[in-house]
Amino acid sequence: MRSARTLSLLLCLTSLCMWGQQSGADPNEPTLTVRSTLVRVPVLVKNKAGRVVFELTADDFLITDNGVQQKTTLDADTDSQPLALAIVVENGGAGVEHLGDYSQLDSVLDALIGNVEHRVAVINFDSAPHLLVPFSSRTADVSRALSGLNEGDNGAAILDGIAFAVEQLRGQPSRYRRAILLFSETIDQGSKTNLDEALRLISDTNTAMYSFSFSSTRAAVSHEASKFDKRHAPGPAHGCFSREGADREYDGHYSKQVLDCISQLAPPLRLATMSFLAARTGLRTKTAESVAQLAGGESFHFRNDKELKAALIVLSNDLPNYYVLSFRPTAPTPGLHALHVDTQSNQPLVVASRREYWIEDDTTH
Numbered sequence: 001m002r003s004a005r006t007l008s009l010l011l012c013l014t015s016l017c018m019w020g021q022q023s024g025a026d027p028n029e030p031t032l033t034v035r036s037t038l039v040r041v042p043v044l045v046k047n048k049a050g051r052v053v054f055e056l057t058a059d060d061f062l063i064t065d066n067g068v069q070q071k072t073t074l075d076a077d078t079d080s081q082p083l084a085l086a087i088v089v090e091n092g093g094a095g096v097e098h099l100g101d102y103s104q105l106d107s108v109l110d111a112l113i114g115n116v117e118h119r120v121a122v123i124n125f126d127s128a129p130h131l132l133v134p135f136s137s138r139t140a141d142v143s144r145a146l147s148g149l150n151e152g153d154n155g156a157a158i159l160d161g162i163a164f165a166v167e168q169l170r171g172q173p174s175r176y177r178r179a180i181l182l183f184s185e186t187i188d189q190g191s192k193t194n195l196d197e198a199l200r201l202i203s204d205t206n207t208a209m210y211s212f213s214f215s216s217t218r219a220a221v222s223h224e225a226s227k228f229d230k231r232h233a234p235g236p237a238h239g240c241f242s243r244e245g246a247d248r249e250y251d252g253h254y255s256k257q258v259l260d261c262i263s264q265l266a267p268p269l270r271l272a273t274m275s276f277l278a279a280r281t282g283l284r285t286k287t288a289e290s291v292a293q294l295a296g297g298e299s300f301h302f303r304n305d306k307e308l309k310a311a312l313i314v315l316s317n318d319l320p321n322y323y324v325l326s327f328r329p330t331a332p333t334p335g336l337h338a339l340h341v342d343t344q345s346n347q348p349l350v351v352a353s354r355r356e357y358w359i360e361d362d363t364t365h
Helices: 093-102 106-113 141-148 158-170 197-205 222-225 253-263 274-281 287-294 306-321
Strands: 039-047 060-067 081-091 117-126 128-136 179-183 208-214 300-303 323-327 333-344 349-353 356-359
Touching: 039 060, 039 333, 060 323, 081 093, 081 106, 081 141, 081 158, 093 179, 093 208, 093 306, 106 117, 106 141, 106 306, 117 141, 117 158, 128 141, 128 158, 158 197, 158 208, 158 287, 179 287, 197 208, 197 287, 197 356, 208 274, 208 287, 208 306, 222 349, 287 300, 333 349
Parallel strands: 081 117, 081 179, 179 208, 208 300
Antiparallel strands: 039 323, 039 349, 060 333, 117 128, 333 356
């Protein structure tokens, strides 16, 4: 299998709109708009023994988008592309006890980055995120910052930290791959951003996500459940198709509301995604793991510096062995799309891949 040492192994959703109206042309002349949606899905395949499976082709994979099988291609190598990496570290809450775990990560980070043009930033967060080291090619600055983190307050706004990192990555050149390494406790404590919003930001900016988490000191399970939008809840107070009283997630997205209403009125439309939604709900109490797994990355747990370094080494070994599949959706409807990837193999395999992506409503642009 080709080498793909890339921290941006992720779904890429690209919506390209080209306006054909030229300067000086008749203002009454209609504008031509062309839309093309490409979905890229990173896939890691291992056997039951945990060994990576090589030499698979596009024909060996089966991808369904909202239950509908897609025509899939296998992308070429992307390991030579520049990389923009945001390292997001919790220095508040339970993270205070782990600040010493991030020293002497130089060699492991070099292995993750690879021999490519790169920019790395460090963001720390407690009850709010802060840019500690702006994007720079000087990895020595990153190592020094990780080794000298100061204690924060009692907060652990994980999702706010992720959202802040995505916005920083958005300012990097478009030719750069984007990725986030998250070092945090398991459960979010006090973010204003909910999980759906974080996932949409990650999808919209083509960002890979890898989490390394330790146990939270407080199990705020009931609060964490609210991080998800309640898609199973009744529609607006004035009726499913009403523009009044709609949930906040539908603000400016009326066509998405209509699609969700239709799926409620016609249950078979939801059957294809029920297992996905059940798995998604099961991750409500695992913020860091939820974001990484649903976004197509990997998640690891650690208790000390040795376990963290071991997990980072595992990731550095996995990264070159991802397959990157792509397809153009046969039904590019606005809203959340559930992805499922499987292999057409006689042997039992373990497949890790992106589980969802978003398509925005054109009427909002």
